[in-house]
Amino acid sequence: MFNQLLTPVGDSLLLSFLVATIPIVVVLVMLGVLRRPAWQASLAGLAVALMIAIGVWQMPVNLALSSTAAGVAFALWPIMWIVFAALILYNTAVLSGRFDAFRRWVLAHLPNDKRIVLIVIGYGFGSLLEGVSGFGAPVAITASLLIMLGFKPIDAVVYALIFNTAPVAFGSLGIPITTLAGVTDLPAASLGAMVGRQLPFFALLLPFYVMAMFGGMRSVKALWPVILVAGGAFATGQFLSANFLSYELTDVISAGSSLICTVLFLRVWQPAPDPEFALVVPTEDPNSAHRNVPLWQGWLPWLIMIAVVMVWTHFKVATFFAQPIQWPGLHNQVFITLYDKPYAAIWNFQPFATGTAVLVTAILTALATGVGISKFLEAITTAWKQILLPALTVTAIVGLAYLMNYSGLTYTLGKAVATTGMLFPLLSAFLGWVAVFLSGSDSSGNALFGNLQVVAANQSVPPLSPVLMAATNSSGGCFAKMISPQNIATGVAISGLQGQESSIFRRTFIHSLVFTALLSILVWLQQFVFPWMIPPH
Numbered sequence: 001m002f003n004q005l006l007t008p009v010g011d012s013l014l015l016s017f018l019v020a021t022i023p024i025v026v027v028l029v030m031l032g033v034l035r036r037p038a039w040q041a042s043l044a045g046l047a048v049a050l051m052i053a054i055g056v057w058q059m060p061v062n063l064a065l066s067s068t069a070a071g072v073a074f075a076l077w078p079i080m081w082i083v084f085a086a087l088i089l090y091n092t093a094v095l096s097g098r099f100d101a102f103r104r105w106v107l108a109h110l111p112n113d114k115r116i117v118l119i120v121i122g123y124g125f126g127s128l129l130e131g132v133s134g135f136g137a138p139v140a141i142t143a144s145l146l147i148m149l150g151f152k153p154i155d156a157v158v159y160a161l162i163f164n165t166a167p168v169a170f171g172s173l174g175i176p177i178t179t180l181a182g183v184t185d186l187p188a189a190s191l192g193a194m195v196g197r198q199l200p201f202f203a204l205l206l207p208f209y210v211m212a213m214f215g216g217m218r219s220v221k222a223l224w225p226v227i228l229v230a231g232g233a234f235a236t237g238q239f240l241s242a243n244f245l246s247y248e249l250t251d252v253i254s255a256g257s258s259l260i261c262t263v264l265f266l267r268v269w270q271p272a273p274d275p276e277f278a279l280v281v282p283t284e285d286p287n288s289a290h291r292n293v294p295l296w297q298g299w300l301p302w303l304i305m306i307a308v309v310m311v312w313t314h315f316k317v318a319t320f321f322a323q324p325i326q327w328p329g330l331h332n333q334v335f336i337t338l339y340d341k342p343y344a345a346i347w348n349f350q351p352f353a354t355g356t357a358v359l360v361t362a363i364l365t366a367l368a369t370g371v372g373i374s375k376f377l378e379a380i381t382t383a384w385k386q387i388l389l390p391a392l393t394v395t396a397i398v399g400l401a402y403l404m405n406y407s408g409l410t411y412t413l414g415k416a417v418a419t420t421g422m423l424f425p426l427l428s429a430f431l432g433w434v435a436v437f438l439s440g441s442d443s444s445g446n447a448l449f450g451n452l453q454v455v456a457a458n459q460s461v462p463p464l465s466p467v468l469m470a471a472t473n474s475s476g477g478c479f480a481k482m483i484s485p486q487n488i489a490t491g492v493a494i495s496g497l498q499g500q501e502s503s504i505f506r507r508t509f510i511h512s513l514v515f516t517a518l519l520s521i522l523v524w525l526q527q528f529v530f531p532w533m534i535p536p537h
Contacts, residue, residue, distance in 0.1 A: 004408030071402025081355035086137030097290020102298025131251025136490030196242025418456030432476030440486025
């Protein structure tokens, strides 16, 4: 059995911490400074991590390769399976004319103003998709719709990524919170409630922030009533659902509330027309086979998806024929020194995972809209072409995350941060941020560092709230979604921006840091100034 080393560099925690950060720094520098494509940055980070894990952390070569392979398997199933199925659904909606009908519904029911469209589609609709699917697919679908409505492709992806932060902790019907409860043995309801006392502040701020980015402060002044309605409805729904209703349905309730309230408010209030932000819409093709598709049917694929995924979750269909597979040569072959226990390596293969639910949605959409077998096969073929390069990025970055976990690099990082005492609440959010940057998933980030946050909280002097620190891991991870190579790669899959991931990363990175820093301040205040905000457990 391989015993993880915590201080392999000169028996110094500080030096070991600095060396453990090198793979992460490599990915960040290649994306943000050298402007390399995401797949190259991810592969470079993985290569450097392999050398450090084997040469410095003394991990046996077979375990290093096996842990990387386990990460690749998880990246392919369920992560890329969900994205692949979502792209099939998207292509089916396009080929059936329902995606265009959705675009025409937006034009018919919303003011001719890009700023309004950005709030309704980027914030409300994107958050609704995150609530039922997650794993980057909502960014791809939302960005594609914004492009069809006249947004520049890179703007569409950037704003879709930034808006994707608010719902992430409750995405995929609360899976991140469920995962966090599983690894920490803390009540899921308490964790959900705590996250629901952090993210609503940012849900309210987010549309104001993005509007200032997109249209400047004059746009914020011109649109503040509808921004307040959209953000206020989302934040209120998020707080009430997470604390008093159901953390699993939080995103559906909050995003649905925001969409409904915003659309209804726009019936009684609209901003003054501004030619600078008028939508640039392609000329309608009078010979289009889909020109007579009713506008309401633009919602059909997404309504079917919401219904299918909710039924899937209620009846726990994902557990049918599930196979927990102990990863050969890795399961319990690594000893976690920090936790004093063996490291399990179990790949939960679920043939009916969420991706299968989305595929069923695509099939039902094809049947409901009359898409024939040949067109449906075309949707699958197109999705396959769209996903190849993003899949390379995702497998490399998740393989890197697994390698850092099993080699002990991530535990060295965590232990170093956990020794900071009263400063730990300021750094807790950044632990979640690092975890999600590497894995691309808030669920995976919680599985990685959730329990470490609890251990650090209990060992800290003075003791900290384990519920607060664990919840902060999930909340902090939300703000790394906009810079995660996995999420960016998925976002560019259908926007024609392959190879430009570095440009997107550079535009989102500073905003990711700003929001994480603000969360850190909030967490410190909740621990030491407003402890009544922490729910009982």
